[in-house]
Amino acid sequence: MGDQSSVSYRTTGSIFLHPVSDFVGIPLDQVNFLACQVFALVTAFWFRLYLSPQRMGPVVRHAIATLLGIAFLIFCFGWYSVHIFILVLTCYLIMIKADLHNIHRYSLVMAMGYLTICQVSRAIIFSYGILSTDFSGPLMILTQKITTLAFQVHDGMGCKADDLKAEQRRLAVHSRPSLLEYFSYHLNFLSVLVGPCSNYRDYVEFIEGRHIRNRLAGATSRQNGMGTPPELSPVGAVIHKLFICGICLLLFMTLTKAFPISYNAEVAFISQASFLTRLTYAFFSIQAARPKFYFAWTFADAINNAAGYGLKGVNEKGQVSWDLVSNLNIWKIETATSFKMFIDNWNIQTGVWLKCVCYDRAPRYRTPLTFVLSALWHGVYPGYYFTFLTAIPITLAARAVRKNIRHYFLSSRAVKFGYDVLTWLATQLAICYTVMPFLLLAVDPTMRYYRSMYFHFHIISVLALIALHIKSASARPQPYRVHHSNNNVQGK
Numbered sequence: 001m002g003d004q005s006s007v008s009y010r011t012t013g014s015i016f017l018h019p020v021s022d023f024v025g026i027p028l029d030q031v032n033f034l035a036c037q038v039f040a041l042v043t044a045f046w047f048r049l050y051l052s053p054q055r056m057g058p059v060v061r062h063a064i065a066t067l068l069g070i071a072f073l074i075f076c077f078g079w080y081s082v083h084i085f086i087l088v089l090t091c092y093l094i095m096i097k098a099d100l101h102n103i104h105r106y107s108l109v110m111a112m113g114y115l116t117i118c119q120v121s122r123a124i125i126f127s128y129g130i131l132s133t134d135f136s137g138p139l140m141i142l143t144q145k146i147t148t149l150a151f152q153v154h155d156g157m158g159c160k161a162d163d164l165k166a167e168q169r170r171l172a173v174h175s176r177p178s179l180l181e182y183f184s185y186h187l188n189f190l191s192v193l194v195g196p197c198s199n200y201r202d203y204v205e206f207i208e209g210r211h212i213r214n215r216l217a218g219a220t221s222r223q224n225g226m227g228t229p230p231e232l233s234p235v236g237a238v239i240h241k242l243f244i245c246g247i248c249l250l251l252f253m254t255l256t257k258a259f260p261i262s263y264n265a266e267v268a269f270i271s272q273a274s275f276l277t278r279l280t281y282a283f284f285s286i287q288a289a290r291p292k293f294y295f296a297w298t299f300a301d302a303i304n305n306a307a308g309y310g311l312k313g314v315n316e317k318g319q320v321s322w323d324l325v326s327n328l329n330i331w332k333i334e335t336a337t338s339f340k341m342f343i344d345n346w347n348i349q350t351g352v353w354l355k356c357v358c359y360d361r362a363p364r365y366r367t368p369l370t371f372v373l374s375a376l377w378h379g380v381y382p383g384y385y386f387t388f389l390t391a392i393p394i395t396l397a398a399r400a401v402r403k404n405i406r407h408y409f410l411s412s413r414a415v416k417f418g419y420d421v422l423t424w425l426a427t428q429l430a431i432c433y434t435v436m437p438f439l440l441l442a443v444d445p446t447m448r449y450y451r452s453m454y455f456h457f458h459i460i461s462v463l464a465l466i467a468l469h470i471k472s473a474s475a476r477p478q479p480y481r482v483h484h485s486n487n488n489v490q491g492k
Contacts, residue, residue: 053209100158107150265445386437
């Protein structure tokens with residue numbers, strides 16, 4: 001059966017596909033993950049066509065989606081999937097027993113606490129991520145769903161509508177879900193392995209057959225301008241996304257392996273290569289690391305679409321968008337001309353979650369608190385904290401620079417184009433600098449890398465914030481002074 005201690009053999013789940021792992025030279029945990037995702041894609045078409053809401057009721061659809069998700073978890077993670085079931089059951093007890101005014105707090109503490117405990121054990125057991133598809137991934141998605149639903153139940157049942165923002169009112173949940181609904185939302189086969197997180201109301205509408213009708217409400221007057229209904233089949237969107245997955249997989253198998261991230265922190269490379277060479281390699285190695293994420297998230301998106309879930313709406317031209325639960329916009333990522341533009345289009349649903357549970361609700365220090373929560377959610381590796389703490393001053397500096405400088409470069413198309421090229425390059429280099437520790441994970445390689453870069457983005461960001469703060473302070477109008485005389489009061 002082979003050496004069971006080899007890296008390629010290691011998995012906490014099924015070993016049924018070990019011969020396939022040996023044949024293709026891909027670690028068994030990744031083979032199991034890919035097999036489940038391919039099976040999920042095929043099953044999603046079957047789910048849409050043969051278990052449609054017209055054929056089957058919500059109970060059957062909820063039950064089958066849940067059972068398939070549980071089967072995937074056991075196949076991929078074996079007894080480690082128990083952690084996932086424990087968290088779901090515990091948080092359901094909180095959902096039905098907790099006071100409505102505190103349900104969101106208890107759920108957040110429980111989900112984040114349990115996730116952190118599991119991530120600590122992962123770091124110890126798997127030694128800085130030997131397994132790239134372990135049980136902590138589904139736990140991270142589960143944490144998002146648990147807290148999202150808890151906050152939305154709190155909004156719908158524990159708050160007055162006038163105290164909520166428009167988006168919070170729209171997504172508020174006005175009754176506690178049943179056990180089956182709760183399990184289905186969290187453990188359904190469409191998103192149990194890699195997400196994405198979606199809103200509870202959208203998911204229930206999909207299961208009950210109201211998803212497309214509600215999404216198309218109000219759009220009938222814009223249907224192609226001819227009164228003809230838009231094409232609602234997701235097949236075209238699925239094929240398009242699978243084509244993107246194929247390209248990303250090809251790039252992963254070639255470029256990613258040709259530009260290993262760890263080389264950025266190797267002592268020999270740092271000591272022998274010039275600063276410009278190191279900077280160039282960092283740029284290309286980060287670019288080469290992205291296809292892995294592009295593939296996983298786009299494939300997950302295609303699975304949801306194949307089941308008939310993910311319709312966003314119809315635009316003025318009658319074109320249907322199946323991007324409701326998309327996790328990224330590759331074009332906008334690669335052409336981002338600002339730090340914010342990159343962040344807004346990378347791991348989109350996680351950004352939505354952070355906005356829902358933290359940014360929109362924090363009374364102050366919203367940006368730092370959101371980055372800290374994001375770091376905690378990602379795990380306990382030091383590199384995560386280097387990345388998100390570094391992102392705080394860079395984000396604030398990028399925001400300040402854009403606010404104070406951009407309007408000077410809008411006088412003509414040529415000038416704006418030049419500005420966009422410069423900001424694109426600055427953004428991509430800033431992203432490389434910021435996310436490098438996220439991929440290096442440990443303290444020593446991170447510090448070697450930052451020392452080799454002379455901490456230049458840290459320094460530039462702080463100096464930019466200081467300079468723009470001084471400029472902003474000097475540009476403020478002087479306070480209105482009152483000059484007293486013997487005969488009158490004169491303002492100067």
